[in-house]
Amino acid sequence: MxxxxxxxxxxxxxxxxxxxxxxxxxxxxxxxxxxxxxxxxxxxxxxxxxxxxxxxxxxxxxxxxxxxxxxxxxxxxxxxxxxxxxxxxxxxxxxxxxxxxxxxxxxxxxxxxxxxxxxxxxxxxxxxxxxxxxxxxxxxxxxxxxxxxxxxxxxxxxxxxxxxxxxxxxxxxxxxxxxxxxxxxxxxxxxxxxxxxxxVLGDVSGGHISQSMSMTVTPGNFDSLAKYFRQEDVAEEDIKSLEKAITEDPEARESGAFGPKVSNWIGKMTSKAANGSWAVSVGAAGSLLATAIAKFYGL
Known part of the structure; x- marks a missing residue:
């Protein structure tokens, strides 16, 4: 059998x-x-x-x-x-x-x-x-x-x-x-x-950035940067914190080499993406933020 x-x-x-x-x-x-x-x-x-x-x-x-x-x-x-x-x-x-x-x-x-x-x-x-x-x-x-x-x-x-x-x-x-x-x-x-x-622990292995390089961030114009981040669901209080950090930091001279306060702000926003309080994957968050800020600096 x-x-x-x-x-x-x-x-x-x-x-x-x-x-x-x-x-x-x-x-x-x-x-x-x-x-x-x-x-x-x-x-x-x-x-x-x-x-x-x-x-x-x-x-x-x-x-x-x-x-x-x-x-x-x-x-x-x-x-x-x-x-x-x-x-x-x-x-x-x-x-x-x-x-x-x-x-x-x-x-x-x-x-x-x-x-x-x-x-x-x-x-x-x-x-x-x-x-x-x-x-x-x-x-x-x-x-x-x-x-x-x-x-x-x-x-x-x-x-x-x-x-x-x-x-x-x-x-x-x-x-x-x-x-x-x-x-x-x-x-x-x-x-x-x-x-x-x-x-359900979040996106930690990358992902595609849901952004278009047609974003209207004008070099040196913080209002345009703020407008772009509002479209990406960044909270108003976080936008204000970024504005303060940019004001207090020295101006960046190359992409990714931001001042300590702006870099710290990016880190905090990445943390928010990680814990779900900002609806962007942690893999995409860093690049999205850095790309927009670099464009603001004209880099």
């Missing part, structure tokens, strides 16, 4: 020596035959990698150590005084497929550390926040054990799902399912599911 495919999946998921992509492919076969589309979509994402930040499950969002790359001393801590901004910026959303993650772990260095770089516009914003002339490239470092934990959670989810199927009398005959089993699966779509908690 052939072992039911659901029991096969349980046995495979219970043994950590079994190749995780093989488990996922078996789960893909089961979910396809039962018409469990939500679960099938999750399996395909784990096999092929995630395409959208909105689809990233919470277990694929992990914390990292923020570092800057010092050309003489190697990795050095990158301190962001705003705790909320530091927390959000240090979050790493892992898009890669399980196969890629397994390969990444196998190739990790002797210190078992992995490096996750920032998107270009986010990197530029973080470098501007450092102020001064020694602006060093920031990056995020995580332990390979954190990636292993992601993979183990996928394995556990598969086992739990297979147990849910068995609890409802869905086992299969070899690799086939009866009409009754398919009907049970159809009626229990939401119950036979995975804890696919969505990431």
């Amino acid at each position: 052939k072992t039911p495919i659901v029991i096969q999946l349980q046995e495979m998921a219970s043994d950590s020596q079994n190749h995780l992509p093989d488990l996922l492919r078996k789960a893909l076969l089961i979910s396809s035959k039962l018409g469990l589309e939500d679960f099938k979509s999750w399996v395909i994402s784990e096999l092929n990698g995630y395409q959208s930040e909105e689809d990233i499950p919470r277990y694929r969002i992990i914390g990292s150590q923020l570092k800057v790359i010092n050309p003489y001393h190697g990795y050095q801590p990158f301190i962001i005084e705003d705790g909320e901004l530091a927390r959000v910026v240090s979050e790493v959303k892992i898009f890669e497929s399980v196969e890629s993650l397994q390969h990444l772990i196998s190739k990790s260095n002797s210190k078992n550390q992995l490096t996750f770089p920032f998107a270009p516009e986010q990197k530029a914003a973080l470098m501007r926040m450092q102020g001064g002339f020694a602006q060093l490239e920031p990056t995020r470092i995580i332990g390979s054990n954190q990636v292993k934990s992601v993979l183990e959670q996928v394995r556990t989810q598969l086992l739990d799902w297979a147990l849910q199927l068995e609890a409802r009398g869905i086992l299969g005959d070899g690799i086939s399912f009866s009409a009754e089993e398919k009907a049970i699966a159809s009626k229990n779509q939401s119950a036979i599911s995975i804890q696919n908690f969505q990431g």
Whole structure:
């Protein structure tokens, strides 16, 4: 007698020596035959990698150590005084497929550390926040054990799902399912599911700036800059704070090399984007602000 495919999946998921992509492919076969589309979509994402930040499950969002790359001393801590901004910026959303993650772990260095770089516009914003002339490239470092934990959670989810199927009398005959089993699966779509908690920690891996360079910011005209920022939903009190910072700072001579008070203002606005009090993604915020201010300075 052939072992039911659901029991096969349980046995495979219970043994950590079994190749995780093989488990996922078996789960893909089961979910396809039962018409469990939500679960099938999750399996395909784990096999092929995630395409959208909105689809990233919470277990694929992990914390990292923020570092800057010092050309003489190697990795050095990158301190962001705003705790909320530091927390959000240090979050790493892992898009890669399980196969890629397994390969990444196998190739990790002797210190078992992995490096996750920032998107270009986010990197530029973080470098501007450092102020001064020694602006060093920031990056995020995580332990390979954190990636292993992601993979183990996928394995556990598969086992739990297979147990849910068995609890409802869905086992299969070899690799086939009866009409009754398919009907049970159809009626229990939401119950036979995975804890696919969505990431709600903000956009920390870049994103497109929703701005047009047709913005009418006239060099030296703060009213035009204020008007542009109002269109981007910047609060009136924040606009007034920027005006004060521009007045008190020396005039910028090159793009990105703003005075300390303007740079601090950009940092505070980026923090607001990170905690949701300004409706712009944190990845886009730094570039949006810096581009407009640079245009005001005529840079």
